[in-house]
Amino acid sequence: MYERLLPMILILACGLAWRQVLPGGIPMQQVRQVLNTLVINLLVPALIFGVFLNAHPEPALYRVPLVALATISVCLGAGLLVFGAMLRAGRLTRAEAGAAVLAVGFGNGLGAALAVVEGLFGGTATRVPLMYEMFATVPVHWSLGVALAAWFGGAAVGWRSALVVLRMPPFWATLVALAVNASGVAVPDSVVHAFGVLGQASVPLLLFVVGSTFTFKGLSRLSVLVPVVLLRPVLGVAVCLLAARALDLDGTLLTATAVVAAAPSVAVGIAICERFGLDSALFTAALTVTTVLYVLLAPVLVTMVGG
Template sequence: MITTLIQMTVLMLCGAGWRLFALQGLSADQTRLALTSVVYYFFLPAMVLDVLWKADIGWQSLQFSALGCSTILLGVLLSWLIAKLLKFKNAQTGAMILATAFPNVTYLGLPVLEQTFGAWSRSVVIQIDLFAAAPMVFTVGIALARYYGTNAEEKPKSLLGFVNAPPFWAAFVAVLLNLSHIPAPDWLAGLLQKLSAAVAPLMIFSLGLALSWGAIRWRNLQFMLPVVTLKLLVLPWLALFLADVVQLQGQYKAAAVLDLAMPSMVLGVVLCDRYGLDSSLYATAVTLTTGLSLISLSFWFGVL
């Protein structure tokens, strides 16, 4: 695990270093947008198709979904209680809830789990993402952002609108092929594996591009103690307990809990910008939880 985190850190720092040297005139934000777009529309759907086509879809998928959704909802509840107790303003409350409840299960979870447990853990990450984290983000997450935000001009979209995205279409096709017991041709299986191999390094490099130490503000540090404590310590401990409740065992339990112990998701800053939440606070949370997760993930791996 230590070796994996060192490798992830070096690659992440390479992305963060791009902010200092805008090569070929490309800023870090421009580069990140290009990389994440290519991953989201091309490489990630290929990985989803590759993994779910061969995955054991069934009762275990429901276990991953139950574990992921319940952990996220507990994160929402606990962070809301703390914000209520400390009388945070709406913009800060919404940003804090999003930063606490929703982990970076794919962009950091995928490369960390793949390097730590092996290629089989891709299935765990993708199922937690597609069957728990992503649906929760695009329903509960957006509902919270709209409620606490100041920008209410955008009309609410259908709760099912989030499925109209390449990874979800790839998942739909993969599940159909899987349940129909249609084998993948050798040439296609090889192509999907090669495309899948590109996802992890591109994701971790893009995460480094998204980090900005300049986003850290002294005024935001008062919100960071509850966010860091809940995100990196309390919620992983609760996920460990909930994994027993849903009867996940062995390596699948370890991989699922470690995935849910990831730091704050990067996508939340988009929701903060769109709905008028405190984007600076959220960016601070992403940077600090990502940096501190290099310690907390080692701890939880030891526990698991």
């Protein structure tokens, strides 16, 4: 099963190596900004159209966001309890606590999880991380997540920040693709194929960007990183399985949803931390650790849940 993830590992390594070498002398931050703009505004919407227009989604797929919301809510709540207690005890600063809460609350469904699900289950299963991300992670992250980041950073945040999701093309692409699919409108196979080919470029570029954020600094901060690891993938999977079984998810849909729930911290959290004065170095260390563990343990999780 690990051989299916080898391309993902190599692309992550390429991102890390590129940041060290910087071919062409272009700053890594500028490279990430350009790639993120391309991926979010063009490639991911194309991927969504290619996936959801290819076949009718099974009805149970629409229960995935409910499982996701339950998982995110419990992980965020647990993060606030644990790191809030450490903050009150003087073991963390507000900047550190805020970064840790964000690292625990939100997984990278459009990065690592998308690649792992595609590698382990095939292209049709990518509907799971897309539904999980677009109708749960993205809306909650850009509303409650941003509000929490602002609170820990001591900054004011306006209600308009919650509307940023409405300016994200992947969100609307998902709604349109599902609506077209449900309406029975026939989309030419050549158009669907073109979307699929274009969308295939999104996964390696997302992984490249994630790999370029990896850092070995701050990995000694075990007092924070250990709780992050226990809460992000471990608690996330436990809550996901309980919620998924309560909603009658089973088979590949259940296993793929659990794999997404275990996803590492979302990469855009680095920018959120920098925007609100949180400890971005700590968040990046958490992202590095959770991503490496995710790649190593995802096949084990598939065997445990699927078996």
